[in-house]
Amino acid sequence: MNEAVRLVIAFLSRCALRLCLPFLKTRKNRVLFQSYREKRYACNPRYISEELQRLADGRLEIAWSFREPEKFRFLEDRGIKVLKAGSWQAIKYALTAKVVCVNTYYKPTLPRRRGQVQLRTWHGGGAYKKVAGQEQMGLLKRLSVKTQLSGATLYLSSSHAFTEQTIRDSFGFRGEVMEIGMPRNDMLINPQSAEITSQIRASIGLKPDTHLALYAPTYRDSLAADEHGLDIERLARALKWRFGGDWTIAFRGHVFVKGGVSDLMDLSDYDDMQPLLLASDALITDYSSSMWDMSLTGKPVFLYCPDLNTYDRQRGFYTDISTWPYPLSTDNAGLEHNILAFDEDAYTEKLRRHHEQLGICESGRASRLTAERILAETVGL
Numbered sequence: 001m002n003e004a005v006r007l008v009i010a011f012l013s014r015c016a017l018r019l020c021l022p023f024l025k026t027r028k029n030r031v032l033f034q035s036y037r038e039k040r041y042a043c044n045p046r047y048i049s050e051e052l053q054r055l056a057d058g059r060l061e062i063a064w065s066f067r068e069p070e071k072f073r074f075l076e077d078r079g080i081k082v083l084k085a086g087s088w089q090a091i092k093y094a095l096t097a098k099v100v101c102v103n104t105y106y107k108p109t110l111p112r113r114r115g116q117v118q119l120r121t122w123h124g125g126g127a128y129k130k131v132a133g134q135e136q137m138g139l140l141k142r143l144s145v146k147t148q149l150s151g152a153t154l155y156l157s158s159s160h161a162f163t164e165q166t167i168r169d170s171f172g173f174r175g176e177v178m179e180i181g182m183p184r185n186d187m188l189i190n191p192q193s194a195e196i197t198s199q200i201r202a203s204i205g206l207k208p209d210t211h212l213a214l215y216a217p218t219y220r221d222s223l224a225a226d227e228h229g230l231d232i233e234r235l236a237r238a239l240k241w242r243f244g245g246d247w248t249i250a251f252r253g254h255v256f257v258k259g260g261v262s263d264l265m266d267l268s269d270y271d272d273m274q275p276l277l278l279a280s281d282a283l284i285t286d287y288s289s290s291m292w293d294m295s296l297t298g299k300p301v302f303l304y305c306p307d308l309n310t311y312d313r314q315r316g317f318y319t320d321i322s323t324w325p326y327p328l329s330t331d332n333a334g335l336e337h338n339i340l341a342f343d344e345d346a347y348t349e350k351l352r353r354h355h356e357q358l359g360i361c362e363s364g365r366a367s368r369l370t371a372e373r374i375l376a377e378t379v380g381l
Contacts, residue, residue, distance in 0.1 A: 003140040010108035010147060017095065018111040024096050026115060029379055030061045032097040036104060036123070036255045038067045038085040041075065042272040043103045044121035044156065044366075047183040051367040052374055053079070059379045063097070065090040098378050105148030112151030117377050119370075124289030125158030125182050127165045127358055128324070129218070130316045149173070156370065158182050158292065160359025165318045180369045181362035184274050188296045189364035192278060200279040204250070204267060211245050214280040215264070216252040216273075218288035220311065229306055230284075231332040232264065238339040239282065252276060254288070284335075287311060291326055295351050296362060300342060301326040304335050325350035 031052065033045040041064065053062055063081035066072050075082050083090040094100060094110050101119040112118065149171050157163040157179045167173050181189075198208065206212055215230065232249050239247045253268035267276055273290060277283065283294040283301045291301045303326045305311070312321070322328060325347065327338035363369070 003138075003144055007108075007140065007144055007147070010144075013109035014111045017091065017109075021095065021111065021113060024092060026098055026113070027061065027096050028098050029059060030063070030093065030097040031099045031101065031374060031378065032093050033062070033064045034100075034102045034104075035064075038065050039255060040271050041066075041072055043123050044183045045101050045103050046272065047186065047367040048101060048121070048370045048374070049080070051183070052371040055368075055371050055375060056379070060375075063093050065093070099374050101374075105145065106151060108144065108147040116153075117374075118151045118153045119156075119374070120152045120154070121156045121183065121370075122166070124292065125162060125185065125362070126289055126292030126295075127159060127161035127318045128289060128291070128321075129287045129311075130318060131166055131170050146172075154178065154373075156180065156182065156366065157361055158185070159355075159361050161318070162358070163361075178370065178373065179361040181364070181366040182293070183367040183370055184272075185293055185296055185362055186364050186367050187274055187278060188293060189362055197279055200275045204265070204270065204276075204279070206248060206279070209245070211239070211243065211247045211281040212279060213239055213247055213249050213282040213284060214252055214267070214276055215249055215284045216288055216290050217254070217286045219254040220307075229332070230304060230335075234332055234336055235284070235339075238336045242339050242342055243281070247281075249284075250276075250280075287315075287317075287321075291324075295325070295354070298348060298351065300347065302335060302338055303328045305330050325354040 033049050035041060035043050035045045049062060049064070052060065056062070061081065062079070063083055064072065064075060065083040065085045067085045069082045069084045072082050083093055091110070095113060097116065099117040099119060100106070101121065103121045103123040106118065106120070152173055153175055155167050155173060155175070155177045157167060157177050158181050160179065163177050163179060167177055201208070201212070213235070236247045236249055248265060250265040250267050252270070252273065253266075270276060274293065277290065277294050277297065280299070282299060283290060284304055285291055285301065286303060286305045291303070294301050303324070305321070305328065308321070308330050327342065329335040329338050
């Protein structure tokens with residue numbers, strides 16, 4: 001289906017559903033969550049939802065919509081309504097909820113309702129690659145993205161740079177921004193017990209005495225992860241030489257990219273990224289905002305970017321990638337060199353300056369503060 005047809009269908013759907021609004025009363029105590037286009041129970045919406053449920057103490061009707069709701073029926077045991085994405089029930093909840101919280105663009109087929117709080121958390125922090133690459137889009141695609149961005153009333157932000165460059169400039173949003181950090185990152189900032197980390201490691205089948213390096217490339221329109229040419233044996237050997245101990249390399253694919261990396265532990269189906277970062281000892285990525293999340297722990301992040309020139313031309317960056325604090329390489333020899341030459345003290349200082357330059361807003365209390373805001377918008381504190 002081409003972009004023009006999608007836009008026409010979205011427009012007709014919004015018009016038809018707008019006619020239903022007078023017959024659908026807004027439920028002040030109803031909150032609807034979606035994550036990664038209704039694919040997962042994860043990211044910022046998950047942590048807001050869980051904190052909100054604790055604070056609300058039964059005063060709110062909390063619902064989630066999923067493309068495959070049968071995978072998430074366990075939430076019903078926790079008192080959460082599970083909806084089938086695209087069903088009339090899910091549409092009705094989207095039109096009658098007082099608050100709708102999503103971490104991506106919002107459905108262009110749904111009308112935006114006056115008085116409804118549209119909370120957009122997004123799914124990344126810092127300010128690295130340009131979102132959507134809108135400068136390279138055609139007119140119809142830009143119009144589609146603009147439609148999906150429309151209706152937002154409140155954003156969360158992890159840094160002043162993210163507010164200005166992503167939310168203000170790229171999204172064109174002029175409304176309220178809560179600069180309190182990403183709710184999903186609260187667990188990376190607040191000390192976690194060794195028992196919790198051990199439980200996460202055990203859940204993915206990792207031996208207690210084995211170090212974990214997570215390879216997590218970002219989304220791209222072309223070039224599958226197993227085509228990046230990452231030399232796994234060379235990587236594991238370099239990590240062992242530099243940091244000691246035995247290392248396992250695991251792959252974490254982007255939620256919107258299919259396919260894994262041969263001969264690697266595949267953690268792509270693990271719903272939430274943050275526990276994996278907590279359990280990992282190092283992160284290998286390219287342009288993923290997971291580098292921002294991992295930087296909050298102080299653990300090593302190494303950039304492996306074999307398609308740097310192409311990606312820069314097609315997508316672009318807010319700032320020069322060579323100025324980021326993470327050691328950058330475009331091939332396996334460079335990655336090996338960066339690992340062997342890694343200097344903890346110099347890296348820690350670079351992270352400190354980087355956070356300062358971007359105007360870090362991570363509070364470690366983002367879940368709580370956002371949940372309190374939702375309560376104020378619904379049943380009141």
